[in-house]
Amino acid sequence: MSPGRSAAATARSGVVRVDRVTRPVDDVALAEALDPLVLAVDIGSTASRGGVYDAAGRPVTGLRHKVPHAFTVSPAGASVIDPDQVVAEVEQILDAVTADRALGTRLAGVAMDTFAASLIAVDADGRPLTPCLTYADSRCAGEVATLRAELDERAVQQRTGTRIHTSYHAPRLRWLARTEPRTFAAAAGWWSLGEYVYRRLIGVNAAGTSTAAWTGLLDRRTGDLDADLLAAVGVRAEQFSPVHDLADTVDPTRTPRWPALAGARWFPVITDGFASNVGAGATDPTVLAAATATSGALRVLLAGPAEPLPFGMWNYRVDGDRTLLGGALNDVGRAISWAQSTLRLDRDPGATLAADPSSATPLVLPYLTGERAPGWAADAHAVITGVTAATDAAALYRGTVEGIALTYARVATELGPAAPEVGQVVASGRVSNDQPAWLQVLADVLERPVTHVTLKRSTLRGTALLALGVLAPDVPRAPRATGDTYEPVASRAAYYAERRARFDEAYGAVVRR
Structure with missing residues (x-):
């Protein structure tokens, strides 16, 4: 119990001070970091950020960078971001975190997560024909209603694990076909934001399994694109990048310009939701x-x-x-x-x-x-x-x-x-x-205890941990940092x-x- 806090006050609030609160995952100096090291990048809704983690999952002191950004929104429901802007942000992050010459070639892996359900139309050379549509873009609401009338939504959900909704590709593709028919016809590929970044950085076309799943087009049992749904919206399977499980690292076809990454394995881009769970x-x-x-x-x-x-x-x-x-x-x-x-x-x-x-x-x-x-x-x-x-x-x-x-x-x-x-x-x-008191409201509403995982950048750490599960499966990880249980x-x-x-x-x- 914290000093000066009465037992009665604690009972009223519902907060339980656990006897052994785990310490935050402390940064580790580069000289003391355990190999292999991983560079993790997280492209979120408000910023792109990156950092280096050691084999125990600890952030390496001083080797992190953040670039804020914002979605461009409109009253009509648009929510987009310039994909080339994000590429520039990631390049800035890689410049910053690999600048320390003491890194040498210790970085064994690069892993990236992005906000989920992003969509970019690209031409045959991989140039963007549209901005990046984010998960919050709702301009295809009319197509949601149309597709729900045409298809058996429950059957679609049982196959793909997703409903027909503006967050997913099927109605967005229908909307683009209706509102921008020339762009739709010219599109050689339909990529996520992470796929676009990788193509620009290392020349690779690859989608992580979770990234493909968040399109709403992937069969949750087989891992294949759903042929019926593709046909319903007028696109072809070959317009999508090959799907890779996390262990299926990708080989750059273009040498990265960062010497510290010369020997690094590049992991297929995953979604922030998957990484967030692992980090927590x-x-x-x-x-x-x-x-x-x-x-x-x-x-x-x-x-x-x-x-x-x-x-x-x-x-x-x-x-x-x-x-x-x-x-x-x-x-x-x-x-x-x-x-x-x-x-x-x-x-x-x-x-x-x-x-x-x-x-x-x-x-x-x-x-x-x-x-x-x-x-x-x-x-x-x-x-x-x-x-x-x-x-x-x-x-x-x-x-x-x-x-x-x-x-x-x-x-x-x-x-x-x-x-x-x-x-x-x-x-x-x-x-x-920022507002830990809100967790008391959440616990009261859920009628069950809620433990606060206090670690900052938990999504970024989760991305690093997933890569480390492949690169260093036997190295013990530093514990997650927790605070109060409400x-x-x-x-x-x-x-x-x-x-x-x-x-x-x-x-x-x-x-x-």
Whole structure:
């Protein structure tokens, strides 16, 4: 228990101070780092970042770099980024982290993850014909409705593990065919952002299994592209890069210009969701990971395809043996940042979240960029109800955070039957690190303990750990860093049950599915 904190206060908050809090994964000096070293790159929603890790999974002191960026968005639903801008960011990262001549040729691997479900049309020479469409681009909402009318969506989901939604390729390809027919006809390839970066850096066309799965076009059992879905949207399998499991490293056809990478193996690009679970320590069916960044998710790693697969969830094939089951939320950090900047709180947000819940708190459906799991309503919008003349900024902020927690709970409810072994919930990411008090709200809503994984850059570390699993499988890894475990407060259960019922009622009234 922390100094000055009474037992009664601890019981009211629900926070449990574990007796043996693990220390953060300390940086290690280059001279003391264990070989082999891995250079990991993470292309996220708000920045590209990279760093060097040693064989124990420890970041090497001073060998990291970050380049911020932002998606270009529009009221019409566009959410894009210039792929050449991202290539330049990655080059800047590689320049920065390999500049230390003491590295020599100790870097044995390069591994990269990107935000999932990105799409770029390229010509025969690999030049981009479109910007990179991100997971949050919702302009193809009309094509979602059309495809759902044409196809048996439940059958599609059982094959690919994904619903028909704006986040996936099928409706996006239909939308491009309708709105940019010349571009669609000229496209020689349909690549993810990571594939494009690799082509520019090392001349390779390759997609990691998880990257291919997040297109919504990959059969979750066989690992092949789904022929029926390709035919439905008018594209061919040869327009997509070969799919590689993680151990199937790729050989550059162009010599990288960084001498420190001369002997490095390049791993196929994976998705940030897969890496996030690994970085948080959620690597088996007993641990459910809550990712809390700009977007969010609940995910559990399974030994094979999820059976049964709930209709509101996805189930991505991530390698030859494993799949990732879960559901994603478009707006977590995005919604919190919006609330903080719009409401201009005059007091600490943490105090607002640590307070006991109040029935005067507005109810918020936090869909700023549409809904993914569990309802998959691509054109859903945020809704705020229960506002009175007495409602202040703090109450609206609290309502936003409660709404985010309730969306996680909706995912958890549907996911539960397909993941019966789950015994632990861990939460990681920027939102949990910046606003740890929100985890008490999450624990109360989920009615189960939530452990805070405090490690920063957990996704980046997860990418490094996946590569190290191939390069150095027998080297013990440094433990993940954890902080408080937040226990649900029993006296709040009735309040959140009523909130959940009101949320579901409002959702049913205003969200079109």
